[in-house]
Every structure is written in C-alpha cells, then in structure tokens.
Amino acid sequence: MxxxxxxxxxxxxxxxxxxxxxxxxxxxxxxxxxxxxxxxxxxxxxxxxxxxxxxxxxxxxxxxxxxxxxxxxxxxxxxxxxxxxxxxxxxxxxxxxxxxxxxxxxxxxxxxxxxxxxxxxxxxxxxxxxxxxxxxxxxxxxxxxxxxxxxxxxxxxxxxxxxMETGQKLYSCNILTNIKEGDIADTLRSIQSRTSTVSIGSYPYYNDSGYGANIVCRGKNIDELKSIASIIESELSGIGNIEIGKIS
Amino acid sequence: MxxxxxxxxxxxxxxxxxxxxxxxxxxxxxxxxxxxxxxxxxxxxxxxxxxxxxxxxxxxxxxxxxxxxxxxxxxxxxxxxxxxxxxxxxxxxxxxxxxxxxxxxxxxxxxxxxxxxxxxxxxxxxxxxxxxxxxxxxxxxxxxxxxxxxxxxxxxxxxxxxxMETGQKLYSCNILTNIKEGDIADTLRSIQSRTSTVSIGSYPYYNDSGYGANIVCRGKNIDELKSIASIIESELSGIGNIEIGKIS
Incomplete structure (x- = not known):
C-alpha cells in the first residue's frame, strides 16, 4: 500500500x-x-x-x-x-x-x-x-x-x-509509567527488535507529581499493536506502575 | 554590522x-x-x-x-x-x-x-x-x-x-487596532515604502471581543521605530481605535 x-x-x-x-x-x-x-x-x-x-x-x-x-x-x-x-x-x-x-x-x-x-x-x-x-x-x-x-x-x-487521498489510520496506544526512562530502555530496545510493524517511542516527563516515561506504540496493525502493548506491560510490571491507555 | x-x-x-x-x-x-x-x-x-x-x-x-x-x-x-x-x-x-x-x-x-x-x-x-x-x-x-x-x-x-556571539536587539512596538486589515493595508504599504530600517507587519485577529489588526513594527533603530509608530498612529487615528504599546 x-x-x-x-x-x-x-x-x-x-x-x-x-x-x-x-x-x-x-x-x-x-x-x-x-x-x-x-x-x-x-x-x-x-x-x-x-x-x-x-x-x-x-x-x-x-x-x-x-x-x-x-x-x-x-x-x-x-x-x-x-x-x-x-x-x-x-x-x-x-x-x-x-x-x-x-x-x-x-x-x-x-x-x-x-x-x-x-x-x-x-x-x-x-x-x-x-x-x-x-x-x-x-x-x-x-x-x-x-x-x-x-x-x-x-x-x-x-x-x-x-x-486528499488518505491512507490507513495509524493507531496509537499510550502506556503511562512512573518508571525512569533509563530503567526501561534495555527492555524497550529488545521488544522493538521483535516487531517490524509497531514503532515504540519513549518520552520522559517531569512534573509536579513526579517523573517517569510515557511509552507510545504506533502501528497500522491493531492486533500486533495490542500484542506489543501487552508484552510491554508484562515485562515492566515488576518495576513500577503501568497504565495502558485506550487504542485510538 | x-x-x-x-x-x-x-x-x-x-x-x-x-x-x-x-x-x-x-x-x-x-x-x-x-x-x-x-x-x-x-x-x-x-x-x-x-x-x-x-x-x-x-x-x-x-x-x-x-x-x-x-x-x-x-x-x-x-x-x-x-x-x-x-x-x-x-x-x-x-x-x-x-x-x-x-x-x-x-x-x-x-x-x-x-x-x-x-x-x-x-x-x-x-x-x-x-x-x-x-x-x-x-x-x-x-x-x-x-x-x-x-x-x-x-x-x-x-x-x-x-x-553565542549576539547582536543588537531588534526592538518591537505593537500597535493594537480595531480596524479591519483591508482598511489599513494601503496606508501601511505606503508607510513601509518610506522606511528601510523598520519592518511593518500586520496580523489580523478574530476573538470574542471582535476583530481588528495588530500592527507590529520592528527595527534596531529605536528612534526611527518610534517615529514610524507615530506616523502610523496619526494616519490611522481617524479610522478606529489605536493603542500603541511599549517598545520592548
């Protein structure tokens, strides 16, 4: 396509x-x-x-x-x-x-x-x-x-x-964590290497309530996107709070 | 320079x-x-x-x-x-x-x-x-x-x-008007042609309190900037409200 x-x-x-x-x-x-x-x-x-x-x-x-x-x-x-x-x-x-x-x-x-x-x-x-x-x-x-x-x-x-001639929507799933980026980078790198259709981004935040990283998965294939989000949740669940947002 | x-x-x-x-x-x-x-x-x-x-x-x-x-x-x-x-x-x-x-x-x-x-x-x-x-x-x-x-x-x-090696500050003077851009464009074009050191920009706005145009004069020569702002004020004063801001 x-x-x-x-x-x-x-x-x-x-x-x-x-x-x-x-x-x-x-x-x-x-x-x-x-x-x-x-x-x-x-x-x-x-x-x-x-x-x-x-x-x-x-x-x-x-x-x-x-x-x-x-x-x-x-x-x-x-x-x-x-x-x-x-x-x-x-x-x-x-x-x-x-x-x-x-x-x-x-x-x-x-x-x-x-x-x-x-x-x-x-x-x-x-x-x-x-x-x-x-x-x-x-x-x-x-x-x-x-x-x-x-x-x-x-x-x-x-x-x-x-x-415009438009394309297939890129779906996105936000995973909010209270984990420092440096503690999840190795895991994310490894998960990224296992998928070619989902791109995984990591965005640190610092605000009044603390700091952590937002992980954003994006892809056209909604099933693989869900699967990658689940893998991230399970691999990071021991390290801190994980909150998976809706796919939109 | x-x-x-x-x-x-x-x-x-x-x-x-x-x-x-x-x-x-x-x-x-x-x-x-x-x-x-x-x-x-x-x-x-x-x-x-x-x-x-x-x-x-x-x-x-x-x-x-x-x-x-x-x-x-x-x-x-x-x-x-x-x-x-x-x-x-x-x-x-x-x-x-x-x-x-x-x-x-x-x-x-x-x-x-x-x-x-x-x-x-x-x-x-x-x-x-x-x-x-x-x-x-x-x-x-x-x-x-x-x-x-x-x-x-x-x-x-x-x-x-x-x-950084820095330069001479560019001064700016904002002139707020309640006049439609199309009613001041000729005047501004004419004033712009009379100065080479001041650049005159016009930015329309539409908001809850109405509409009009912000005129922004910018230049390094603060005296000429003041002079151009005064000319604009005097040439537009018959058309609507004019409010000259501070030079900053």
Missing part, C-alpha cells in the same frame, strides 16, 4: 520572532494522523520570496502533499500567493469566483485594492472556500495554501482533508 | 504525529530575539538518521547557529548524538566528564548501559551542562544539541545563549 506523506510550510516572520506562537502545526498534525497521512516534515520560513519559492519546490517534490499556512491576507507582507505562482511558473490574477466569495462578507463599496489582493489566485488553482472569513485559500497541484489565523485555517483544513 | 542568524531543528516523531505539542520553538524564538540573533528557519524532522544528518549539514552551512531539540535520552529512539557525529564526520564515545555529570544525579549502581548512552558525545564537542536533569547537551562547531523536555531545554538554552 502506498504511504501518503505530507509536509507543512509555516510562512511568517511573526512566528520566527516569537511574537506569535504557532497553533496550527499541532492541530494539522493531529488531523493528518487521524486520516492516515504521515506528516514527515515541517518548515517555518520568513516572509522572503526566494526562501518561500525554494521551500515549496523542494517539498512538493518530496512529499505527497504540502500544506502552507500564512501570508494570504490583504497587506504588503502577504506574499504567499505570488510565491506559489512563481514556484509553479504560472501567472496570477484576480479570480472572479474568489471576488464573489469576498463579496459574501465585504460590501462592494469596501472592496478596495488591498482587499481585492485576496482574490489574486495562481492560474490553474482550485479555490478552498472557508466559512469563517470567506476569503479563500487555494490548491495547485499537490500544494494547499491556507490562512494563518487558526480559526480560518481550521475551516480550510476540513476542505483540504476532504480533497 | 554582521547579522547573527539561527535555525532550529526539532527532532521527534512525537511532534509530527501530533501526540506532543511543541513548546520549545516559541520559547527559543523569544530568547533569540531578545539577544539580537535572528531566527530565520525552523525544521521539524522525524527520528530518521539520514534526514537528521542532511538537515544538520544543510542548516549549519546556511546560518550562524543551529540549535537542535530532542533525541538525546537513553532509549533506542534517541539517535541525535550519533547523527551529529556522522554529520561532522567525527567519532563518538563515552565522555568522562559527561559520566561525572550523570553521577551527580544517578547512583553508580543505576548507571546501566542505557543511561551511559546519554554520555556518548561526538569527539571535539563541548558539553552543555543543565541543572535540571544533569544529563548534558553538547556543542560542536556552530551546532548546539539540547534536550526536548522543555524544562531541561530551557536550562540548557541559558548556557547556549551565554556562548
């Missing part, structure tokens, strides 16, 4: 300066995982034309899908649509359908030159409507261009995921 | 799957901005050797500094140190000083083979101590290798920033 892969390009100086804390990457990651598309890489890049173009062209060749966020508003620092047109070597101009979408929200008298910029769409692209702001994103080839404002991005992502 | 630039590599399947939401990028971004180092790119990559090595080698040539987070614990999925050694084409082995640091926290009887892995350091690297977990990160060339657990990363980052 083919694996469907994806990458995200977050476009925006405000994320790199720390002024805005990204809320989109984790949200998109969850949604893609749920539909069996593997997010394999994320890049955050500044509002710089050459960097954006190069990044789009590199990633659209490497992954099944590329999702971008940010840079499609009406102001001078919104250059994503032009960069995508250049990356695909196509023209860009005002799109009638996009103007109609804007007019659902914006009175004609307010549709000034800056707002009309939001209807500039690369030739050959298909619009991505959104119910929140009405200003559309667009899809060209395997690249989906979305807004950066989380509520708008989330509305667009629903459309994007509907358009 | 030279600009000091930086990039971050976040290493970890758990971030890409959505299981763990990254808390380090925004924190590092704030700290770098505060000391005048420009964060120019972030990449999130999976726990895959070739991808990690290629990413390190690409970014260490492109930026003054590279900071990595994640993958330096005791378990089988912690492969960052080995990847860094391969990227720099140097050997890697147990480091006596790192073992001493581990022994400050871990009794000798508990220092099993897995835990000793945390003392495997690429040859020629300089350790980055941390007060939280004691297990060190390390610096080799312009690459700083840190833990992924936020509290540990933050302790290491203090050391990292002390070791």
């Amino acid at each position: 083919t694996d469907f892969t994806a990458s995200i390009i977050v476009i925006g100086d405000e994320i790199l300066s720390g002024r805005t804390k990204d809320k989109n990457i984790g949200y998109i990651a969850d949604c893609l995982t749920n539909v069996g598309v593997y997010l394999k890489e994320v890049r955050i890049v500044p509002d710089e034309e050459e960097k954006i173009i190069d990044t789009i062209n590199e990633l659209r060749n490497d992954y099944t899908y590329v999702l971008t966020t940010g840079g499609i508003g009406p102001t001078h620092d919104d250059i994503t649509a032009d960069c995508v047109a250049k990356a695909f070597d196509v023209g860009i101009s005002e799109n009638d359908e996009a103007i109609k979408m804007l007019l659902e929200r914006i009175p004609l008298a307010d549709l000034n030159a800056s707002r009309r910029r939001m209807a500039r769409i690369p030739h050959g692209a298909k619009l991505i409507e959104n119910s929140v702001s009405k200003a559309p994103g667009f899809q060209i080839g395997n690249v989906f261009v979305m807004a950066g404002v989380p509520s708008v991005m989330q509305a667009m992502l629903e459309v994007v995921i509907d358009r | 030279t600009d000091f630039t930086a990039s971050i590599i976040v290493i970890g399947d758990e971030i890409l799957s959505g299981r763990t939401k990254d808390k380090n990028i925004g924190y590092i971004a704030d700290c770098l901005t505060n000391v005048g180092v420009y964060l120019k790119e972030v990449r999130i990559v999976p726990d895959e050797e070739e991808k990690i090595i290629d990413t390190i080698n690409e970014l260490r040539n492109d930026y003054t500094y590279v900071l990595t987070t994640g993958g330096i614990g005791p378990t089988h999925d912690d492969i960052t140190a080995d990847c860094v050694a391969k990227a720099f084409d140097v050997g890697i082995s147990e480091n006596d000083e790192a073992i001493k640091m581990l022994l400050e926290r871990i009794p000798l009887a508990d220092l099993n083979a897995s835990r000793r892995r945390m003392a495997r350091i690429p040859h020629g690297a300089k350790l980055i101590e941390n007060s939280v977990s004691k297990a060190p990160g390390f610096q080799i060339g312009n690459v700083f290798v840190m833990a992924g657990v936020p509290s540990v990363m933050q302790a290491m980052l203090e050391v990292v920033i002390d070791r």
Whole structure:
C-alpha cells in the first residue's frame, strides 16, 4: 500500500520572532494522523520570496502533499500567493469566483485594492472556500495554501482533508509509567527488535507529581499493536506502575 | 554590522504525529530575539538518521547557529548524538566528564548501559551542562544539541545563549487596532515604502471581543521605530481605535 506523506510550510516572520506562537502545526498534525497521512516534515520560513519559492519546490517534490499556512491576507507582507505562482511558473490574477466569495462578507463599496489582493489566485488553482472569513485559500497541484489565523485555517483544513487521498489510520496506544526512562530502555530496545510493524517511542516527563516515561506504540496493525502493548506491560510490571491507555 | 542568524531543528516523531505539542520553538524564538540573533528557519524532522544528518549539514552551512531539540535520552529512539557525529564526520564515545555529570544525579549502581548512552558525545564537542536533569547537551562547531523536555531545554538554552556571539536587539512596538486589515493595508504599504530600517507587519485577529489588526513594527533603530509608530498612529487615528504599546 502506498504511504501518503505530507509536509507543512509555516510562512511568517511573526512566528520566527516569537511574537506569535504557532497553533496550527499541532492541530494539522493531529488531523493528518487521524486520516492516515504521515506528516514527515515541517518548515517555518520568513516572509522572503526566494526562501518561500525554494521551500515549496523542494517539498512538493518530496512529499505527497504540502500544506502552507500564512501570508494570504490583504497587506504588503502577504506574499504567499505570488510565491506559489512563481514556484509553479504560472501567472496570477484576480479570480472572479474568489471576488464573489469576498463579496459574501465585504460590501462592494469596501472592496478596495488591498482587499481585492485576496482574490489574486495562481492560474490553474482550485479555490478552498472557508466559512469563517470567506476569503479563500487555494490548491495547485499537490500544494494547499491556507490562512494563518487558526480559526480560518481550521475551516480550510476540513476542505483540504476532504480533497486528499488518505491512507490507513495509524493507531496509537499510550502506556503511562512512573518508571525512569533509563530503567526501561534495555527492555524497550529488545521488544522493538521483535516487531517490524509497531514503532515504540519513549518520552520522559517531569512534573509536579513526579517523573517517569510515557511509552507510545504506533502501528497500522491493531492486533500486533495490542500484542506489543501487552508484552510491554508484562515485562515492566515488576518495576513500577503501568497504565495502558485506550487504542485510538 | 554582521547579522547573527539561527535555525532550529526539532527532532521527534512525537511532534509530527501530533501526540506532543511543541513548546520549545516559541520559547527559543523569544530568547533569540531578545539577544539580537535572528531566527530565520525552523525544521521539524522525524527520528530518521539520514534526514537528521542532511538537515544538520544543510542548516549549519546556511546560518550562524543551529540549535537542535530532542533525541538525546537513553532509549533506542534517541539517535541525535550519533547523527551529529556522522554529520561532522567525527567519532563518538563515552565522555568522562559527561559520566561525572550523570553521577551527580544517578547512583553508580543505576548507571546501566542505557543511561551511559546519554554520555556518548561526538569527539571535539563541548558539553552543555543543565541543572535540571544533569544529563548534558553538547556543542560542536556552530551546532548546539539540547534536550526536548522543555524544562531541561530551557536550562540548557541559558548556557547556549551565554556562548553565542549576539547582536543588537531588534526592538518591537505593537500597535493594537480595531480596524479591519483591508482598511489599513494601503496606508501601511505606503508607510513601509518610506522606511528601510523598520519592518511593518500586520496580523489580523478574530476573538470574542471582535476583530481588528495588530500592527507590529520592528527595527534596531529605536528612534526611527518610534517615529514610524507615530506616523502610523496619526494616519490611522481617524479610522478606529489605536493603542500603541511599549517598545520592548
């Protein structure tokens, strides 16, 4: 079976300066995982034309899908649509359908030159409507261009995921322990070597109630996933508390 | 004056799957901005050797500094140190000083083979101590290798920033408005064209109390920054509420 892969390009100086804390990457990651598309890489890049173009062209060749966020508003620092047109070597101009979408929200008298910029769409692209702001994103080839404002991005992502060819969901089982990572590493390494379909990750935590490690098993084969989780439970049960979560 | 630039590599399947939401990028971004180092790119990559090595080698040539987070614990999925050694084409082995640091926290009887892995350091690297977990990160060339657990990363980052040659702080002034972005875009574009040292960004918001745009001016020249903020205030004052924040 083919694996469907994806990458995200977050476009925006405000994320790199720390002024805005990204809320989109984790949200998109969850949604893609749920539909069996593997997010394999994320890049955050500044509002710089050459960097954006190069990044789009590199990633659209490497992954099944590329999702971008940010840079499609009406102001001078919104250059994503032009960069995508250049990356695909196509023209860009005002799109009638996009103007109609804007007019659902914006009175004609307010549709000034800056707002009309939001209807500039690369030739050959298909619009991505959104119910929140009405200003559309667009899809060209395997690249989906979305807004950066989380509520708008989330509305667009629903459309994007509907358009994707999706894969088999990767199931996940979380095993919470109060055991130090260094005390389970040998056991986990040995169990990992016995399975090729389940990947076992270990994530230490330190919080007010103490420390320990979360073990996360992930795989497409739900029976083998259950079996590996049981093996981990039985091999670690003498060392500390083990709490197996639901498979989701 | 030279600009000091930086990039971050976040290493970890758990971030890409959505299981763990990254808390380090925004924190590092704030700290770098505060000391005048420009964060120019972030990449999130999976726990895959070739991808990690290629990413390190690409970014260490492109930026003054590279900071990595994640993958330096005791378990089988912690492969960052080995990847860094391969990227720099140097050997890697147990480091006596790192073992001493581990022994400050871990009794000798508990220092099993897995835990000793945390003392495997690429040859020629300089350790980055941390007060939280004691297990060190390390610096080799312009690459700083840190833990992924936020509290540990933050302790290491203090050391990292002390070791960096830092630049002139980029000052920032936030101007909060209740004006729609499309109504200020022309004005901002025109003001932007009149300054070469201040960059003007516009970030729309939608929340329970309404919508509007935050305008952010950034620059090293504090006098010109103040001047541009005043111009924006005066040119927009007829359109809506304007609230100029402190320069920080």
